[in-house]
Amino acid sequence: MQVLARVRSRKLSGYQALLATLAGALFMAVCAKVIFFLPGNPVPVTAQVFGVIFCGMLLGSRCGALSQITYITAGLMGAPIFCGSVAGPIVLAGPTVGYLIGFIAAAYMVGRLMETKDSPSFKFACMTGLIGVGIILTCGVGWLVIWPGRPFPGLSAWLVGAAPFVCLDAAKAILAARLVTRRK
Numbered sequence: 001m002q003v004l005a006r007v008r009s010r011k012l013s014g015y016q017a018l019l020a021t022l023a024g025a026l027f028m029a030v031c032a033k034v035i036f037f038l039p040g041n042p043v044p045v046t047a048q049v050f051g052v053i054f055c056g057m058l059l060g061s062r063c064g065a066l067s068q069i070t071y072i073t074a075g076l077m078g079a080p081i082f083c084g085s086v087a088g089p090i091v092l093a094g095p096t097v098g099y100l101i102g103f104i105a106a107a108y109m110v111g112r113l114m115e116t117k118d119s120p121s122f123k124f125a126c127m128t129g130l131i132g133v134g135i136i137l138t139c140g141v142g143w144l145v146i147w148p149g150r151p152f153p154g155l156s157a158w159l160v161g162a163a164p165f166v167c168l169d170a171a172k173a174i175l176a177a178r179l180v181t182r183r184k
Helices: 002-008 014-031 048-076 089-093 097-115 122-146 155-161 166-180
Strands: 035-037 044-046
Touching: 014 048, 048 089, 048 097, 048 122, 048 166, 089 097, 097 122, 122 155, 122 166
Parallel strands: none
Antiparallel strands: 035 044
16 A cells, blocks of 8 residues: 555656556556447447546556556557557547547546545545546547547437446446555
8 A cells, every 4th residue: 555655646766657657558458458349339348447547546647647648659659459459540530539538637637636635535536436437438428529430419429428338437436446445
């Protein structure tokens, strides 16, 4: 727990922060391999939301957001680490770009909120995780509205990009909160 406190409080050396960031990016790549599609939905169900919330809670705002930036950058540069082993800039034409942007914002916000408490409670961590889920889903739905591939106008973007995922993603946030605050 002492290491977690140091990570969250940003009291890491440059080398330690780099390792924490790379570990978070690698964890996201693993989470992207847990994937399935709901019938008729272009947006996959993955473990990535769990990964984002967990990284934000565990690594804090700076390393949490940097881990997401590192993950996305590696994927855009050609590493087959996005869901479905997609790689390269082609992902920018897909339906998940908004969620990727949301990963960065959510990891930062979750980490920032967790940094406000020396010893965050499970309840606080759950609320923080749910805020992160809201950020991810909002960004994802926002992209689906303007997605050049097949835009979903208005309510249909929410029905495709958020409604099917709300309960699953809330459960992922609660699991992340439980793992991070297991002794509280």
